[in-house]
Amino acid sequence: MNDCIIMVDDDPEDIILVKTALKRIGLPVSFLSFPSGELLLDFIASQMSHSHREAVENRVDYLVLLDLNMPKMGGALCLSKLRKAQSFNQLPVVIFSTSDAHEDVERSYEMGANSYVYKPDNIKELEKIMNSIYHFWLFKKHRWLQI
Amino acid sequence: MEQTLYRVEHASSVWWPQMQLFSGLILSLFCVFAALCFFVMATQQTATTRLSNLALSVCLLSQACLSFLSVVASESISLMVYLLLNCVFVIAGLTAIYCYRSVLSRVLFGDSNQGLPQIQADQLTPELEATQKELEQEIEAANRMRQRMQSIFESAPNGMLVVRKDGTIAQANTLAESIFRYPEGGMVGLSVEGLVPKEHRPQHHVDRNNYVKAPTKRMMGDRKDLYGVCLDGHKVPVEIGLNPIEGSFDQEIVATIVDISERKQYQRFIESRNNELENSNRELQEFAFIASHDLREPLRKIIAFSRLLQGEDYGTFTAEGKEYSGYVVDAAERMRTLLDSLLSYSRVTSMANSFEKTDLNALIEEVCADLQLTLEESQAEITVSPLMSIEVDASQMRQVMQNLIGNAIKYRQPDQVPKIVISGEQQESKYLLTIQDNGIGFESEYAEQIFEVFKRLHGRDQYPGTGMGLAICRKIILRHQGRIWADSLKGEGSIFYIELPLIRQEERLNE
Known part of the structure; x- marks a missing residue:
């Protein structure tokens, strides 16, 4: 089973852009998207309880691309909830935001974000970013297991 | 007959007529001199003593004439003239004695009660008159002072109440009456507590008693908002100054009352204006920030998808199409720089260090x-x-x-x-x-x-x-x-x- 990139963003165009970029690079990942933090938390909760019953080799690794500015539960609150829940605190979370403000970057790292990526306006750059994110957080493990 | 005898008797000795003539002249001269003296005294004395001196001088003068006439022209003098002069002498003498009766009685009968008050009254009259004048002047001055105080009290630019120790109003000026909407003179005798809003009356009573114990000049209410209750129940915002009246019998206090309705109104107006301005200022700042921040999002999409299309993976542009699509990206990018600079302009205040x-x-x-x-x-x-x-x-x-x-x-x-x-x-x-x-x-x-x-x-x-x-x-x-x-x-x-x-x-x- 492929590893999965979950994108949480209220902006449908951004989701399309990321999806397109992933498709263009041809990475072996599945892609899920949620328009809000609550839905992500619900999904993760259901998956985690589910995966306990599955065999280890069938387990899916997740990576979350989390937007900061969202209606209702914003990225920051969602992240802090993820980090408080014991079962999710190993989940890699990459903040994916249009904000380049220092405060946002610093606050995100303080709350336990694994990385902070500024949304590019260029598909080529986006492809590069997705590639390195994948290789850093997901692919590396596969290669290591294969060796 | 008698005249003849008189003459005979006189003529009986040689030196006798000369002697008689000489002594008669001396006597008349002396009498004239004494009369003059009394007359001069009479002109310089007060009314009572003037009459007695005048009478004495007339008495002496008539005596002088009598003796002079009897010496110089005893033959030619008629009986009538002689009797008349004697009458004048007796009457003037009696008058003088009458005028001096009090002195005489004191000399003759020692100090008697009868005479003394008469003398004192005589001497005290001017003093009494002076005292009375002084008193009258003082009363007039006091009246004038009272009037002056009254007109100051009335002309004060504030409402003024004079309040007794027990809390009753002793005096109120017209302005105080108009602030509290009372008829003229309608406040005197009422309790000041009636002017205090009901909910503050017990506290006011306590405060007033404390104030009476240690009165000082100060503002009432310690900078809290004060309200007075009018006769018709209307509440009016006031500022009240308290001042003990020095030298009053009943520890009176004067309260100076300023109606600050207008000032309050202006203050409220300015405050609300200020709030509005601050709000609109904040809104503008937020607007600039949010606008520039949120407007960047769609621009980013325009740029991203335009570039995606320019990549020729989804169909190819003609040469012109390429040029035009380039304008889209350029314009969008320019707009983004404008928004960026607007954002940094608004951040001068919103992101200040x-x-x-x-x-x-x-x-x-x-x-x-x-x-x-x-x-x-x-x-x-x-x-x-x-x-x-x-x-x-x-x-x-x-x-x-x-x-x-x-x-x-x-x-x-x-x-x-x-x-x-x-x-x-x-x-x-x-x-x-x-x-x-x-x-x-x-x-x-x-x-x-x-x-x-x-x-x-x-x-x-x-x-x-x-x-x-x-x-x-x-x-x-x-x-x-x-x-x-x-x-x-x-x-x-x-x-x-x-x-x-x-x-x-x-x-x-x-x-």
């Missing part, structure tokens, strides 16, 4: 390090004289210097090496920074306009930029409570002046 003592020389060095590439490219010469350390928002001040130095290089003469001279000078409580360049300058009529938002003096193709740089500079300097202005001659460079206060006033709370 605190003021800290900063070495301006070090700050300019940092700016030069940031601009290193541009400086090397243009081979600019920057001269910085020693500057002071002053309290600024360092990151904003860096932004200002970066803008100004960047401008000096950007607008350089095409055929000259840009020279920038930065110097500073302390002027009393202010510090004046001067940034001078040898660039293209501008017409002096634009000296003010260049600091306006989005103001540009050149076409986009000549010099890129959004026209926000100097506007941001001015906003930053204004936040520092300073001034920025420029001086230039076209073609001869320009000088920018920044005046910063060395001691800033407290920052406004909402900043």
Whole structure:
């Protein structure tokens, strides 16, 4: 089973852009998207309880691309909830935001974000970013297991 | 017969007539002299004693005439004249005795009660008269004083109440009556507690008793909002001054009352205006921030998808199509820079840092390090004289210097090496920074306009930029409570002046 990139963003165009970029690079990942933090938390909760019953080799690794500015539960609150829940605190979370403000970057790292990526306006750059994110957080493990 | 006898008797001796003549003359002369004396005394005495002296002098005068006549013309004098003179003598004598009866009685019968008051009354009358006059004058003065006090009391620009120890109103001026809407004289005798709102009456009673124990001149209510209750129940905002009346019998207190309805109204009006202004100011700031922030999102999409289309993976453009799609991306990118600069303009206040003592020389060095590439490219010469350390928002001040130095290089003469001279000078409580360049300058009529938002003096193709740089500079300097202005001659460079206060006033709370 492929590893999965979950994108949480209220902006449908951004989701399309990321999806397109992933498709263009041809990475072996599945892609899920949620328009809000609550839905992500619900999904993760259901998956985690589910995966306990599955065999280890069938387990899916997740990576979350989390937007900061969202209606209702914003990225920051969602992240802090993820980090408080014991079962999710190993989940890699990459903040994916249009904000380049220092405060946002610093606050995100303080709350336990694994990385902070500024949304590019260029598909080529986006492809590069997705590639390195994948290789850093997901692919590396596969290669290591294969060796 | 008798006359004859008289004459015979006189004629009986030789020396007798001479003797008689001589003594008669002496007697009459003496009497005249004494009469004159009494007469002179009579003219200088008071009414009672004048009459007695006059009577005495008449008495003596008549005696003088009698003796003179009897000596000089005893033969020719008629009986009638003789009797008349005697009558005058007796009557005048009796009158004098009557006038002096009190003196005589005292001399004859010793000190008697009968005579004494008469004498004292005589002597005391002028004193009594004087005392009475004085008293009358005093009463008149007191009346005048009372009138004066009354008119002062009435003409005071405030309502005034005189209140007794027990809380009843002893006196009220017309203004006090009109403040509390009472008829003329309608307040006297009432309790002041009636003027206090019901809920504060018990407290007022306690406070008033405390005040009576230790009265001092002070304002009532300790700066709390005070209200008075009118006769018709209406509540009026007031300010009340309390003052004990010195020398009053009943520890009276005078309360000075000012109706501050109008002032309150103005105050409320100003406050609400102020709030409105602050709100609209905040809204504008938020608007600028949110607008520039949120408007960037769709722009980013336009740029991203346009670029995706330009990539030719989803169909190919003709040569013209390529050109036009390029305009879309260019325009969108330009708009994004405009929004970015608007955002940084609004961030001058929304993302402000605190003021800290900063070495301006070090700050300019940092700016030069940031601009290193541009400086090397243009081979600019920057001269910085020693500057002071002053309290600024360092990151904003860096932004200002970066803008100004960047401008000096950007607008350089095409055929000259840009020279920038930065110097500073302390002027009393202010510090004046001067940034001078040898660039293209501008017409002096634009000296003010260049600091306006989005103001540009050149076409986009000549010099890129959004026209926000100097506007941001001015906003930053204004936040520092300073001034920025420029001086230039076209073609001869320009000088920018920044005046910063060395001691800033407290920052406004909402900043």
